[in-house]
Amino acid sequence: MRRQAVQQDHDRIKDEYGQLCSDPFRAAELAILDYFTVPEAIALIQALAEANDAAETTGYPTYEKAVLHLAKAWRHAQALTESAEPCTVVYRALAPAAPSTSPGAELAWRRPLPHTPRERRTCR
Template identity: 70%
Template sequence: MTMVDAAHQWIRWLQLVLLCGGGVVAFIVFTYKAPHFVATLTDILRPPPSRPAVDASAVRWQVIQRDHDRIKDEYGRLCIDPFHCAELAILDDLTVPEAAALIHALAEANDAAEKTDYPTYERAVLHLAQAWRHAQARAVNAEPRPPSSQAPSTPYGAQPSWRRPYPPIPRERRTCR
C-alpha cells in the first residue's frame, strides 16, 4: 500500500465518520426542531382570523362615557384642590350663569347615564362638555365677587381670610381696630 492509497483510505474513512456523525446530529436536530418548524409553517399557511366588525355605536357609547367621567373627575379634582379656591368660589356661586348651567348639565348627564336611552345621554354629555368649557373660561377670567344682596364683609383689596395660612398675630389685630 502506498502513501497515496493510505491517504485515500483515510479520507474515505473520515468522510464516512463525518457523514454518519453528521447524520446522527442532523437526525437529533431535526427531531427536536421538527415540531417548531411544522408549527411555524402552519402559522404561515393558516389564513388570518377574521375580526368581528366593530360596532360603531358601542365605540361611540364608550367615548361618550369616557368624556362624562373625565369631566366629573376634573370637577371633583377642582373641588378638592386647595390651590384653586378662587375658581371653585366662582363655580360654587349659583348666581353666575355658567356655574348654574354646569350644575344643571351635570345633573342632566347623570340622570341620562342611568337610563339606556343613547341619544339623550349623548346630547346631555355634549351639553355638559360645552357647559364645562364655558365654566372653566369664566373661572379663569373672572375674579370672585361678593354677593350683590349683601354688603361685603371685608373692604375690597383686603386679603380673604381663607387664603391666609394662619390667623393674624396679636399685633395685626391691634392695628386693625
C-alpha cells in the first residue's frame, strides 16, 4: 500500500514535469530549468534519474528515499520558476564561476593556438 503511494507521487512529479516540458505557454519556466548550470535544474534532473533507477532496481526503502529527494528537488525547481524572472536566473547561471584551478594554471583546451601563416595574412 505504501509503495503504491510512493509510486503515485513519483508518477505525479514526472507528469507535472512532462506537462511543463510540453506546454508552449510555460516556455519561460522551462527555459530556467533548461540551463544545466542552474543548481535547481541539475538537482531536479539528477533526482529524476535516481528515482527512475530506484523504481526499477532497488528495494522499497531506497525507492522511497529517492522519491522524497525528487519531491524536494521538484519543489525547489517550482519555487525558482515562480519567484525569478527567466533573465535573472539565466544570467546567474551563465556568470563565470570561480576558477577551480590555481590562478597560474592554464587549462590546455583554453590555451590560444598559434596563428597559421594564412591567419596572419588575413588578420593584418
